[in-house]
Amino acid sequence: MSATTNHFIPINMDREQRCVIETASNEWLPSPSKGVWRKPLEREAAEHGQVTSIVRYEPGTFFPAHSHPLGEEIFVLSGVFEDENGSYPAGSYLRNPPGSSHTPGSSVGCELLVKLNMFDANDQQQVTLNTHETTWLPGLVDGLTVMPLHEFASDSFAEHTALVRWQRGTHFSTHRHMGGEEVLVLDGTFEDEYGQYPAGTWIRSPHDSKHRPFSEDGCLILVKVGHLSRLAALTTA
Template sequence: MNLNLDRSLALAINTTDMAWEESPSKGVFRKKLEREGAESGLTTSVVKYRQGTSFSAHQHPSGEEIFVLEGVFEDEHGKFPKGTYFRNPPGSSHSPKSPEGCELFVKLNQFQAGDSEFVKIETAEQEWLPGLVDGLSVMPLHSFGTEHTALVRWQPGTHFQPHVHAGGEEIFVLDGVFEDEHGTYPKGTWLRSPNYSKHNPFSEQGCIILVKTGYML
């Protein structure tokens, strides 16, 4: 399988329009956004655990990065409620479950060489920092090398200056409506912009987005 792996192409996919596909694990469903192999390699997905679902113990030889969109995810290391961002580095392992059900934004096998930090951030408990323009707030989540991941909150009517994405940019719209000169992107939209692409983003309605930059160099 080779799904959306050409990172020279710009993508905008509204995941709410996609059907859930069954996974090999009972009670676990997914919407595939990027995928290198049928059940291996580079992967970006939205994943749903039905209530009471558990997943067999497994390793992450090349790491996993997750943002909890709904519900509560759990494993032997703790509980991860809605809004939690976490990273399990290469070589880690766990036995995930979700007694009450959950939805996740998941990236597998995409850690940069040398990035071995465990991260767990409950974003509902974190402080927002001022952004570069009025109406914009930022919550840094993780940085390593050229790669930076953060939440960005846009107040209604906020406009940002045109800018270039050195190393590309990836966005998942968590709430509200994000916009630029190329289109309008409601909650649940996943966007990927190539290395050195350019746009002029804004949000008339307001939104919160999960943003990753600098990872395509």
């Protein structure tokens, strides 16, 4: 094992802390595969364990075949992502369950949000959605529409992932995040009483935190709720 690996410092793994990252200003870091670049948002270990990253594939780049011991979740931000099972344009949402494997890459280049090794072992659902072809549902307040992408529940927790579209001037009531909340702003500007978050901002709010979200200009966000308390228990010491 290299000295770099021995002295790796986990990145943003204290999920009791609120974390806000404007990913556009972060530096791209090389991966072990030439032409694949990453912006780590949270990372448990050097090349394994739980990780959330923005990943960029240069055109014509493919990553070696690999498995997903505890699953892989992907949202395609731009370009076209590929593997041996198909091609996935921007707006695609993918879940590869624990024990799955593939050889990912991109002929034309792409950027992705990638989350690794965060599934419950019983969450075995394979998901492939093109969100441009999926139905929007009414939200809880006027000006809000929701596209559910995935949910999984057990006796002790419930996780939900969705796209949420905010029309201009939409305000939501103050609410708590039981099990935590994770947001990636895809378009426009998301807001709450703590600040403004332009496209590309990643926000992680801990279990039992609360806020009053709104958007004066309108926005589109990818939201994941209910998962952070469970993930904290999976993190290796």
